[in-house]
Amino acid sequence: MRIYGRMAALALLSVALLTVTSLGVLAQEPVTIEWWTVASEEFDEEVQRALVEKFNSEHTDVQVNMTLLPSSGYDERMQTTLGAGQGAPDVALFWITNWYPQALDLTELIENDPDIDPDMYLPGFWNTRVVWEDKIIGLPLGVGANFVMYNKDMFDAAGVEYPDPDWTPEDYNRLVAELANAEQRVWGGDRPRGPYRAIWYNMGARLYADDSSTTEGYLNSPESVAAYQWLWDLVNTNGTPTPADLEVLGTEGTGPVDLFLADRLAMATLNQGHMLNAMAEGKNFGIVPEPHIPGNTRHVNAWSLTASIWAGTEHPEAAWKWLKYWAGPEGQRFLMENGNLIPSIPSVLEEWEGAETEYGQAFLDVLELEQVAAWDNEHPCKATVLRAVEDIWDLINLNQIAREDIPATLDGLVPAADAALQECVGRLGG
Amino acid sequence: MSQSKDLGPLIAAEAGDSRNRAITSAINGVTARRWLGYGAVYVVLTAIAIVFMIPLLWMFATSLKSRSEIFAWPPSWIPEQPLWSNYAMAFEKYPLARFMMNTSVLVIFNIIGELLAVPLIAYGFARLNFPFKRVLFILMLSTMMIPGQIKLIPLYSIYSRLGLVNTYVPLVLPAFFGNPFFIFLMVQYIRTIPRDLDEAARIDGAGTWTILYRIILPLCKPVLAVMIVFTFLWVWNDFLQPLIYLNDFYSYPISVGLAFFRGRYSVEWNLFMAATLVSILPVLVLYFFAQRHLIGGIASLGLKG
Numbered sequence: 001m002r003i004y005g006r007m008a009a010l011a012l013l014s015v016a017l018l019t020v021t022s023l024g025v026l027a028q029e030p031v032t033i034e035w036w037t038v039a040s041e042e043f044d045e046e047v048q049r050a051l052v053e054k055f056n057s058e059h060t061d062v063q064v065n066m067t068l069l070p071s072s073g074y075d076e077r078m079q080t081t082l083g084a085g086q087g088a089p090d091v092a093l094f095w096i097t098n099w100y101p102q103a104l105d106l107t108e109l110i111e112n113d114p115d116i117d118p119d120m121y122l123p124g125f126w127n128t129r130v131v132w133e134d135k136i137i138g139l140p141l142g143v144g145a146n147f148v149m150y151n152k153d154m155f156d157a158a159g160v161e162y163p164d165p166d167w168t169p170e171d172y173n174r175l176v177a178e179l180a181n182a183e184q185r186v187w188g189g190d191r192p193r194g195p196y197r198a199i200w201y202n203m204g205a206r207l208y209a210d211d212s213s214t215t216e217g218y219l220n221s222p223e224s225v226a227a228y229q230w231l232w233d234l235v236n237t238n239g240t241p242t243p244a245d246l247e248v249l250g251t252e253g254t255g256p257v258d259l260f261l262a263d264r265l266a267m268a269t270l271n272q273g274h275m276l277n278a279m280a281e282g283k284n285f286g287i288v289p290e291p292h293i294p295g296n297t298r299h300v301n302a303w304s305l306t307a308s309i310w311a312g313t314e315h316p317e318a319a320w321k322w323l324k325y326w327a328g329p330e331g332q333r334f335l336m337e338n339g340n341l342i343p344s345i346p347s348v349l350e351e352w353e354g355a356e357t358e359y360g361q362a363f364l365d366v367l368e369l370e371q372v373a374a375w376d377n378e379h380p381c382k383a384t385v386l387r388a389v390e391d392i393w394d395l396i397n398l399n400q401i402a403r404e405d406i407p408a409t410l411d412g413l414v415p416a417a418d419a420a421l422q423e424c425v426g427r428l429g430g
Numbered sequence: 431m432s433q434s435k436d437l438g439p440l441i442a443a444e445a446g447d448s449r450n451r452a453i454t455s456a457i458n459g460v461t462a463r464r465w466l467g468y469g470a471v472y473v474v475l476t477a478i479a480i481v482f483m484i485p486l487l488w489m490f491a492t493s494l495k496s497r498s499e500i501f502a503w504p505p506s507w508i509p510e511q512p513l514w515s516n517y518a519m520a521f522e523k524y525p526l527a528r529f530m531m532n533t534s535v536l537v538i539f540n541i542i543g544e545l546l547a548v549p550l551i552a553y554g555f556a557r558l559n560f561p562f563k564r565v566l567f568i569l570m571l572s573t574m575m576i577p578g579q580i581k582l583i584p585l586y587s588i589y590s591r592l593g594l595v596n597t598y599v600p601l602v603l604p605a606f607f608g609n610p611f612f613i614f615l616m617v618q619y620i621r622t623i624p625r626d627l628d629e630a631a632r633i634d635g636a637g638t639w640t641i642l643y644r645i646i647l648p649l650c651k652p653v654l655a656v657m658i659v660f661t662f663l664w665v666w667n668d669f670l671q672p673l674i675y676l677n678d679f680y681s682y683p684i685s686v687g688l689a690f691f692r693g694r695y696s697v698e699w700n701l702f703m704a705a706t707l708v709s710i711l712p713v714l715v716l717y718f719f720a721q722r723h724l725i726g727g728i729a730s731l732g733l734k735g
Contacts (some may be wrong), residue, residue, distance in 0.1 A: 034677075040694040045679075065677075070689030073673040080674050083583045087590040185503040257696050262501035273695030281497060 030063045031318040036089040038071045041273040042142060047339040054334065055325050062318040085312065090319040094138055094308040103137035103308040109320045110136060116324050125304040125344050128373035139327035140304035140344040144272050146198065147366045152284040154179060154266040165288045169199060169230045172291045173237055179266040180239030188239035189267035190256045192231065195393055196386065198372055200227045201299040202292035207385055212425050215417040219389060220410040228410065232396050232403050241265065243397055272363060276340050287362045289369060300369040304344050381424035388420035389413045493517070493704035500699050513700070520705040528680055529687030530709065536601055536683055537665045543605025544612060544661050545654065551608045552616030553642050557628065574610045586674060596677040612657050619653040620646060655723035662716055684709045
């Protein structure tokens, strides 16, 4: 019996020793996190590698392995791995809404972490970019927005006054006509990329009712009619490049910025990435918000990158450590100081050197406006309904419709738009 | 009479001369017409070649321009001040030489794989008899009808489970199992080779392997050339597969590497064109040296495009 007792004690001791040893090994072995990212005007390869190096040197328990993907292939790579349900990165940019269901809900992690507080981010970006179906599916990294960039040299050469930030859509059309020079293939301004974006909202137009019940009285409202007629007027100034021109010039949708940098487009609706391009090229430019109707709420098409953790990660705690470093104050400050990121955290944004410049200040003013995404996020059927009514957009852009026919055409599109809306609402479960 | 007799040879000689002159002038006329014909053909062909060269020339011109000059109006073929530094900048920005070397490795292994697998499979289908041969052949051909995108996720899943993601194996391994398109080509080609050659070799004591490697393969040079060139081009230009399977930046091939010149908001066209021009040089060189085989191969196979 004594022998058995000794053997049992020995076995217990061995098990205990093994456990302690393996725990010790586990404690020493750092967890490696897979992180996928892209290079952009705001953070290039070098600055991101430096950020990873800094994090890895400061953390012995978590190490980050960075995979840099080309922007043009990022979607395909993410779709494939998320579709396969394996091999997806622990941390990545989840910039397509379809990927949100596969992002980890961070609510609990944020609640238990004193370092991250939703209130530390710009509220507009937090609400529109990381809150999804009552979950928090990421942290907003940086900010971006559309605004109108105008080429001061071209305005000076044409003897035209710079646009006032308080300008109206009619002012825009007038300036386009004054600045265009058909002989020199110079355009005054570009056309909007689609309806029911900032200018439509600034004119008070909405695609359908807030409760998603109907498009009647919305698609064909006086405000919508006015917005479409404004577009008709713009097209008929003959001072804008056609969508076909831009397709030919920019296979990657880069036409407007390319023309702007070549002094062939006096005004273009661009973003902070383009602003950086213009600065690098030494362009003399200014920025103003998209035109609006005085008295109406003014909107901006703005965004932030959604930095998320994949729900299938085996290391959520370690992934969270990296995510909050990358998209938290420390990482955003690093990317701002060493790259060109414009942070989404006001306390860091205050330190942005660009804020002292004229266009930097104008950019910050734009961020204060109501976001287009605020309405869009609450109305997920917008894209479906827009597809049902895209004919009128094409007809106007191709100059195939008379101005006075626009109200009747919109009236005629209401049944198809309503059908699309009802189908979508039903599909999404009401 | 005697005078005329005396003059006879002279007249005859003159007549001969004039006949010769007529023949010479006729020949000269034909030659001149032929040369004119050649000249016209060459002029037309040169004009067509220039048209085809325009994108390449534009690419070259763009690679030497400043960013704002690219979209200037009126467009210029010759840059105001050629910026050769664009080439250096493109190479400084990304490790293009490394990317091209990676592509070369992929090309070589893919070609080896195809050269090993395709003749074996094609010979089997063309010459050997085995159960379900026709069904298997149709099944093999039917895999060509499946779009690559459909296979992407299942294949990724398999390679991921095997731990082969972020290696070159998924990009090379399929070549060692043959490409249905090449197999089909080679089967058709082998079928045109008389069976008498196989039978003669067999009478001389050759086995199946010997017949394949000593009789059939040497006669298949045109189709093998087509295989090599097409594999080279496909692998050199393949963007999606390496993008899906590789993680390590320094293991990317040139097709993926070039995509880095497209930013999120804009494209550095001048650097992009410089890098692209350099990246297509090996393809042009290959075409230059292999065009005779390629054209011969394509003609003998009845391929287009």
